[in-house]
Amino acid sequence: MKILITTDTYSPVINGVVTSVNHLYNELKQAGHDVRILTLSPTGRDMTVGDIYYVKSIRTGIYPDARVKIPFFNKLLREVIAWEPDVIHSQTEFSMMLASRSIANKLNIPHVHTYHTMYENYLDYVWFGIISKNVSAIITRKLLNPLDGIITATNKTRKTLIGYGVSKPIHVIPTGIALREFQQTMSPEECRQIKADLGIGEQDRLIAFVGRIAEEKNISELLTLLPEVIRKHESVKLLIVGGGPYAAILEEQIRELGLEKHVIMTGMVPPADVYKYYKTAEIFVNASTSETQGLTYIEALSSGCPVVCKYDPCIDGVIEQGFNGYAYRKPSEFAPYIHAILSDVELRERMSDNALSKANEYSSSVFANHVLDTYTSVLRASREARVPFAQRLKFIVRRR
Template identity: 45%
Template sequence: MRILITTDVFTPTVNGVVTSVLNLRTQLMRRGHDVRILTLSEDNISRKEENVYYIKSFGVNIYPDARATINFHNEYIEEIIDWEPEVIHSQCEFSSFIFAKVISKKLNIPIIHTYHTMYEYYTHYFIKNKSLGKKVVSFLSRKLLNNVTTVIAPTQKVEEILKSYGVENNIVTIPTGINLEKFENEPIKHEIDELKEELGINKEKKVLVTIGRLAREKNVEELLENMKNLLIKDNNLVLLIVGDGPFRKELEKKAKEISIDENVIFTGMINPKDIHKYYKLGDIFVSASQSETQGLTYLEALASGLPAVCKEDLCLRKVIINSYNGFLYKNSNEYLEAIEIILNDNNLYKRMSHNARKVVEEYSEKSFGRQVESIYLNQLLENGAFLTQQGRYSSTFSN
């Protein structure tokens, strides 16, 4: 198949959407498909790099790092139309979705859309009234998604929320796959020791690690408050906060205000190629976010063998299982108790670490690519395209 993926964000940006698109492209190409990506550039210059088209864009204050464009008659769009993709898989709801609709209408081809972002958790960036913000998101999501052929939800949480918005279209839940290999492999010991020394982490310290963009909706403040209470009982702990974002300065200020800054380390932005090493610095993965659609960092942490202690959320159903590979908590007391239980029982820790790796096996990128491919093929079959292509897709079913 000739498959066009449209997305507002792509490399060099690092986030869950980009990771998903990269993994999907890799798997589809391995299965013999011709894949191109249409995205927005990080500046006011359009360019083409191999099979990735970057359309010039500008920043907009909708949510962090959001970009938009008015360049809807770009020469690259004409080049894509001449290429004649057979299916479009859109990944974002703004500018690149407009491209998807234009190309879909021109070629009369289906759009499959993955709903990655729970915008109701981001409305504080542009609407102060939370209730009004949710109504706006509900209306816009319903209007947009009822115009695509199939919606892919990364988790049951997203599927249920979309249905509550009144989305009546076909919704299929497919977890975003990750490349497990680099997280599963044991690191070179001296590299981890050197990284600990570089960050100022004493080898005797136990490390709670959280990884992700530092924004208000990620609720990292709660981790700081919980850390203050943990240190009352055990000063041999470090909270390692990996990543950067618009809320970092406020979090650093908060750590100082509550006098825990000596036990909290902010790494800032790191090279994505090294991310697996930072998981290996930790003893437990922690998160207080409830704004995730799936949360790839949870899966990466589990693949790294880290027990997880995370705030209860529907997206973590069957991912983090109480007393099996970690704990889900509802309040600070449950969080403190979970951390204490895991760190004070070596046998339990080893068992949870083993179980963490077992749980994440079903989230491989191969499984992800295979399931998404089946959506494309079913859609083409429904449209009657399969009958007019002289059996050209039949080999795909045998893979």
């Protein structure tokens, strides 16, 4: 099958969409499919690198790394059309989605879209409050309803889209990860070296957040809850792994709360080293409610790291209470859950084993197979729709 994946954001940018695209691309290629990626050029110039088409773009200034395509049609898009893909799978709702619709219409092929981002959680500071949630819902509905199929990572997102009035088939397919990347062994020497580099003592108890440092991740809540944890475990350190636009504000909050000795911000780390931080930590913590799925939860589980997080529908079926972690619904529950795991070695080891077994449900190969099933179903529906009604009616009568 010839499959075109389109996305406004791609390598060298690092985020959940890029990770998902890479896993899908690699698995589909491994299965023998002809897969290409159409994306915006980080340099602003048209170029082709292997299976990747980078089209000319400029920065928008709306958000770091956000770009828009110029002009709308160019030589690379004509090359894509000449290649004649069987199906298009868009991953973002901006320039590349519009390009995808144009290509799909010209070739009369199905267009599937994965809805990765809950924009209603970003409106206040990305769009400066100009766009309301109702307007965002209308825009989303108008973008998605002309398509042939929608993919969401969780039922939470599916319900949200139905609430927006999206009427096209919505397929819930949890995004998979390359489990082997997080299930690598890590020697005690490597663990000690990471701690030494960060100024963490051998007796310190380590909890960690891994992800983009942005306002919607609600890391501020973790900082406000940390003092209660420290009252029971004076040696606790919170490790914040990642970079992003909210880092300076968090650093100021850390100073205001007097937590300088208990919080360590690493900044960006090489993607190949991320698993080491999960494995060095005893617990992964997260207070975000803006995730469509939350790949970092699965990364933590696949590293054998129990999770303590704020409850959100996106973790239903992922974090099982008392099995591989805890989800707190009230702030007062956070510290007791942390204490329960840190003070009970057997509980933590059992949760770690359970985390590893649960993570197997979210492999990138399982994810790609489900996506491929969706392609097959929309292709079949598209072919049937092209058969004249009279001919279909005649076929039905004959079968009877």
